[in-house]
Amino acid sequence: xxxxxxxxxxxxxxxxxxxxxxxxxxxxxxxxxxxxxxxxxxxxxxxxxxxxxxxxxxxxxxxxxxxxxxxxxxxxxxxxxxxxxxxxxxxxxxxxxxxxxxxxxxxxxxxxxxxxxx
Amino acid sequence: xxxxxxxxxxxxxxxxxxxxxxxxxxxxxxxxxxxxxxxxxxxxxxxxxxxxxxxxxxxxxxxxxxxxxxxxxxxxxxxxxxxxxxxxxxxxxxxxxxxxxxxxxxxxxx
Numbered sequence: 294x295x296x297x298x299x300x301x302x303x304x305x306x307x308x309x310x311x312x313x314x315x316x317x318x319x320x321x322x323x324x325x326x327x328x329x330x331x332x333x334x335x336x337x338x339x340x341x342x343x344x345x346x347x348x349x350x351x352x353x354x355x356x357x358x359x360x361x362x363x364x365x366x367x368x369x370x371x372x373x374x375x376x377x378x379x380x381x382x383x384x385x386x387x388x389x390x391x392x393x394x395x396x397x398x399x400x401x402x403x404x405x406x407x408x409x410x411x
Numbered sequence: 412x413x414x415x416x417x418x419x420x421x422x423x424x425x426x427x428x429x430x431x432x433x434x435x436x437x438x439x440x441x442x443x444x445x446x447x448x449x450x451x452x453x454x455x456x457x458x459x460x461x462x463x464x465x466x467x468x469x470x471x472x473x474x475x476x477x478x479x480x481x482x483x484x485x486x487x488x489x490x491x492x493x494x495x496x497x498x499x500x501x502x503x504x505x506x507x508x509x510x511x512x513x514x515x516x517x518x519x520x521x
Contacts, residue, residue, distance in 0.1 A: 297454070333419060335499055335511030336455070349508065384454050398443055398507060402454025 297403035311373035318387030417512030
């Protein structure tokens, strides 16, 4: 079974520029998550999709961040314009191919995109 | 105060030692408790998942939950250099939204 794919793996941009990250979840997984992980901290949920609908985006800075999941499969996270404090690893995860609670709790993560904003 | 507290370490122990990793939490509604392992430049992967209180064992790993003290632990027996990683605890109430600790960096010295 192929894992969660993310690209690019690394990105360096200047502040005020825009950037986009792409995620392809595990086939059949209905739930997709985008997390921000700052060095030395645990992952912080930015947005959760169930199929192509948004379940939770309460911690997404909507003035600069946007995300979409077209056709309930791939997803894109965009930052525009970027700030210095956006430097972090952006993790995509997927879960929930079953109906039990446990299937939602086991999240499968991609390798992440390491963003540096200069 | 954070909902989940975890000592960031690093924790350095010799190969073969028993390792104890811990998290405390404040939300009594949490009922699902997880330990994820994260190697450098990789995403986290689920190690163990426990529902409510009690112990769960899987090979060299044992997870303990004490809901009365709001305290969870992960024990690693016969630690190996390959166990060197950051260990993240995560918890959830019935809404299945994970609340994460900051992670403890573990170093196993050969």
